[in-house]
Amino acid sequence: MSDRILIVQLFAGLILIMAGKTTSCHIELSPSTVVVKYGDRVSVNCSTSLSNITGMGLESPVEGTGAENTTHLIWTVDSLTEWDIEPLCYVVAPDGNDCTKKIQVIVYSFPENISISSSSLNSVMTEGETHNFTCEIPNIAPVRKLTVRWYKDDKLVHENELNSPSKKPTNQSSFYVFFPRRQDNRATFRCEAFMDLGPDGPQLNLSSQDYSIEVLFGPDIDCSGLIVQEGETLEGKCLVAGNPMPEVEWLKNGLPTNLSIPLGRNDTGIYTVKAEGRFEVTKTIQISVFYGPEKTCQSTLTIPEHTPRISCTGGSPQPLEIWYKDDVEVKLPKNLTRRDAGQYFIRSFNNVSSINFTVNVIVLYPPTDIVELENAEVQFGDTLDLKCSSMGGPQPDYSWTYYQMANVMEKKQDGVSHLIVKNATGLNMGSYTCHAGNQEGNVSKTVRVTVKGAKQECPIQIIPDTMVLQYQSWAQQAACIPMSTESSNVKKIYWKANHRRTNGTEWTPDTEDDWDPHPVCHGVFNGIGECHKPLHYTLYNLMGENNTRCSKSEVRSPVNVSCTTNITLKRTHNDVNIRCEARLNLPPAGGHPPPSVFSDSLNISVCYKPEINTTKLADTVPLITGYDEDLVCEADGRQPLSISWSYMSASGPKNSFNKTLRVSAAGYYNCTVSNPCGSTTHMVKVIFKEDYLPLIAGFVALTVIIISIIFVFIYSIYYKNTKMRRYSLKNPKLSTHHGNVAHNGWDTQFPMTKLS
Template structure:
């Protein structure tokens, strides 16, 4: 605040020509305009430069007339205290003068300004306000004059918010107040208010101002729970970072889940999603907490499926938001079929992704299917003594295993390589003639194919041997046992071997014993069925005979020995 000095401050002005005064009034006032502080001395000189002056004087409310016959006259007051002072200088000319009697009035301002002002609030001395409620600040300016020169400025912090002006015509000191209405928000908590009184006394006077003390306000609000009903939280973040509770005074906040207290400053994880209750002050609300986290995908490293059978390949995926699952094969997106076929076998990359991240697994899918029809195996013809290859090929998963059915001899070799089986017949003989069957087998099924090998220049033989090769037995005698065996040492070559005695009787083994009482008409044949050769037979040369019990010589008796093996009397 600018303080006026204790001595009189006189400000030089211009020569005043009063309104309504004769334009030729030859009076000069120095100064013509005076601003003086209450109680200070003041003096104004009234002079003229013209002659023929009869009388010059001051007329004031304090001293009606002060006269002087000279060309100048000074009005002086040691202490200015009259708020309603009226002052004018007059000039009376002599009769021969060319001007008339006239007066000049100086501009005179008497002021007082307080050294301090005060501020009060409708919220009380503690400055506590409730948010959104209107409050009034009052600035008290006591004993100030002239009021019409007074303005009051209101500041919020350092920002000018409002200016009040006054229009009272009273020249005497008054007590003035200025009221500023204010509705606080929570952002206004802790802000300061002040008022400043300014006195504008024009260019002749000082610019006076004084400021009140600062009034700090405390804004009470809340508690306010600053989040929506549904709270989305990244895994590892906290409740208090996503749902702060604001209030002044600071509210006591309690979070609960399933009836148990929860620390809102602790990180939350995927298992913490659910319904929470937050209590703050007298407020209790329920919030739905969703925990966002990236996908976690788990799949088997490999999977085996049966062709054309619905698969149950199962991957587990966790994540929120719900991840999208995408399949890739050979870097191209594919849609996995419900039923897998052999063409679907291979390596797949399965990706689970959501808005946060992605995860993937690599799965090797194997499709099981039965052997395909056998290819590359055809009938063959070979010269006796030459070589020939038989090739058997089939596709399947697992890779088929091969087996052959044929009449096995030492000059036939089997080999399998790269999913193909081969038979090598070296130096072909008659025993290599016949059918050859290739079987392809895996756990899903089997196929077979039969071809025939013909050996040119060779005659088909039945590979069995009868021991003895001829049998002659006497009636009621004891004869040897006839046996029929295969000539090969490979036991798997023969499927069946038996004796057919007379077309209606058979044995189920390799041996046959003749009935020396009954087998007069026996025609024993050994029959054998061989792998690859089929069925063949060999007869046994068999004779059952009987010698006569006695011989009688009689002239009329003639023996007829035409029927082999028995003796029959013949009539003459």
């Protein structure tokens, strides 16, 4: 029957394929899948919704049917004992569209007991060795639905799915490879058989008995994370583990150590821990006794720049330091610089304790480049302030190199050095060098100061400044001395004469040979450098009264004869005519006078610098308040003369090129007269002088007025009481007062009548 159905199905499928059509099989199974325990009853309904069928049947080795004229069949087996059964329900249609549906039947068998065992002897295992657990599961089907689960202390540690295709009962074994550790000592293992038969069947599970193990290990010495604080003991500091439990002994330098004695920081060292169990184990450890942070810095810490990062606390372990500056946490750089100077608050701590303190860090560093000092220009007579500023640790000290004068003052203010030049003159021109230095180094800067309205002066004085010597006379010395008494101004003074250098401040000429030595005094000064002044030197020879020196020859033949006279020119020689006479003195012959001839006249023009007439222009001129004064500058000298006045006014420097200068204010007025031969300057000091004449005149007038008023007042009183009038003596009445009789406190004895 099954062969016929199979043929029908194959034929129907072939027809459908050839026709290119598909059709659905209208067979319904309830349930579609049957899960049944071996030997239990099973029942499945098979029906169709088709009405035009030829028949319906069940194809099964147990309780199968042939084709019946019905649309509903029930396949029932009271005790199913077939493991590999696949019943079919089919429908035969008149049009040949037959179809079939397989009934899914799962027959299972599940054991009542499973067992667990291991490869170890008496459940004793050694740490690190491989051990196998075996789970025995008897008489189970189907195997492909079986999962074996392994539990350690009720925690799932492994899962094994068995995939045997056999549908019949078999005995199965599951294996679990285990590497025991010391933590696994006294652990309990079990295996569990789990069968999931899908949504149409039950979920079956069964556990074995518990299996407890003992793990042998050690002895092991674990001193990791060993922390010993000062005052603590070594008891319990190292964990010594083992099964069986080992015996422990501590040694230091080969001698036993009492673990109950508190340790101090000096007990730091190397210790040996010996443990005896299954075998003997020793371990050498370095023990550091920990203690809290301790301050190691002074409250003020002075260090050179670029010093490596510093630590201000000690302790064990090394404390962690947190530095704060201005309440902000900072991290010090690898090398400290000047920017890191200041006051810090330090919080230091380790796992023992913590401390807080403050430290003032002073960083030493050489002075920085000088700032605020530049080349300067100042007006003659004004004030100049040169500033020199530098930063350093500690604050640099300042010094100046310049041509020192009384009008220059040094002052330090707010870390800046000031060099103040008052009433600047030509001697203040030159270089000024500021030096800034501390114990770490030195810097300097040089600038140039120019005084407008003044010339650079050479501070040398030659005594005498003019030397006129007679030929072969006694020698005279010329001394060259500095004008300033500050010895620090002078670096060197020497003479040059006859193109040779003479060391020293004095020079003595040779009155026989030094006709034109060109003596010059040289000086080297701070701020000015090298400068020089010449000595006006003249060597002369007097030959007879005419002050002449002539070359003579005894040769009779014609010769050239020259005669020289030396004249020291003065300004009075200007425009003088000079001529020479050559006279041939021959013996008298024929009464003729000796022959003579005169040279052409030589007009001498003497160039001399002007000389101011100081009789008309005094050094000090009084100025009466409210009046102007005329300053007259006259001079004698080679024409043309140029006269100019220079002075300071409220609006600044002033110049006038008139001979007469009208002044109305006190001050210093310089008259300069120049011509092609030189110039001469004369300074006039104008001072205020009060004019007391008007004051005196006013006082006298006031006195006269007051006296006059007093005199008039006194006279008026006196006249009133003593004034005289005209009276008549006719018909006098004695002892009778009359209204016309004048009385002055007394009675007259003469009768009088008033005259009209």
